[in-house]
Amino acid sequence: MAVSQNIKVAVDAVVFGYTSKEGLSVLLIKRNIPPFKDAWALPGGLVGDLESLEDAIHRELKEETGISINYLEQLYSFGQPNRDPRNRVISITYYGLVKPDAFELHADTDAADVAWFNIKNIPQLAFDHAEIIQTAHDRLKNKIQYQPLGFELLEEKFPFSELEKLYTTVLDRPIDRRNFKKKITGFGFLEETKEKQQLTGAGRPGNLFRFNEEKYFRLKKDGITFEV
């Protein structure tokens, strides 16, 4: 019906990182071009005419932040006519999970700077990016209730307390250690190794666990019922 259309298509990503010291954080870039020059924003950009949406977001992440990420999932599409002050841009957003320590951040092409920001301490953002982060965070909190979580966010081997801290952080409330362990081990996607945690200060060292990838991803697909 519309004879010609003048709308641009962008992709943006909310990349969550987790460390037990820092908690849950989000990867942001500092814009070096107007509008919102020098403001923090989500990594992302316009989609190329010949590339898929997934390729576009991976490319943008690589260019703007230096990270490459294998777990990325579509979140929502934002399309209010005035969300970009220049011209109409709709944004297809993704969210992903990574281990921050596994990457060196470097603001390569389009960005003046890149950094992790704790989810509780996000600065003023460009465009409607605050709303996008909010949506992604809600989705993550929701998702944790019917999918296992942790594989993409923890080291290969980790003490059980790391997983517990992760859940505490994402759910933002305390959980009962014994019940949590019963539940998690009941699902069977964790394997206990014979190794013990290297000590970092005082305290009894914990046994190290790892994910059984096959079972983990099957449960991720089939869904679980998770209440703690």
Added chain:
Amino acid sequence: MAVSQNIKVAVDAVVFGYTSKEGLSVLLIKRNIPPFKDAWALPGGLVGDLESLEDAIHRELKEETGISINYLEQLYSFGQPNRDPRNRVISITYYGLVKPDAFELHADTDAADVAWFNIKNIPQLAFDHAEIIQTAHDRLKNKIQYQPLGFELLEEKFPFSELEKLYTTVLDRPIDRRNFKKKITGFGFLEETKEKQQLTGAGRPGNLFRFNEEKYFRLKKDGITFEV
């Protein structure tokens, strides 16, 4: 980064209808322009430069099928470069739920025909629309597990067996009547009226129920745990 971009933005909708005789069906239009002329397709079309995505899909539904629908939710965005043979079009898709009997279908502007097709009997479709319907159907089956369902699909007053049939149809398996009733009445979003069903053939007439809108939508928002 891309200096100019040549991508069009469309919206498409998977509108589910339910009747107890026909089961679950999907609203389709017959295209009257190439490509895929005379093929069945989802209602939808290009987004206007100044309208929101939601306005666009409501407008297209009105134009192409004659229905207006108040429950519509974003589903997913499809953006493979080759999904439209003419040029690059990304589609932001929605899904909605209606009572088919409440509308007169009429193929107004862009469509040669409009019709309901049973979900088990969908014809060959244009573009990647079969995949979109699949995605919508999966979402519906999933959603039913943590949100109440029925308000948008049933008459104002209905015998309990109607709700039961709806769940049986959507879940595509039999459910235990007594346990189902216990569960549903436990949530408290149903109200029993004093009226009895008008008879349609033999059988004991059932009491009529209605939804308590306030409780229904609160539970829809908060989520429920549903297992039958």
Added chain:
DNA sequence: GCAAAAGTGTTGTTACTACACCCATGA
């Protein structure tokens, strides 16, 4: 009176919640 659909309770089993003390280590 028979076919069709509605209505209704109980029991066994499983899953969840709440809760507190001892153990291994480093300093």
Added chain:
DNA sequence: TCATGGGTGTAGTAACAACACTTTTGC
């Protein structure tokens, strides 16, 4: 020996699954 964090079991309660017969109506 003290501070820190890891590890473990039980009992009461609530939710779920399985299951069959009686009632009301039309024909």
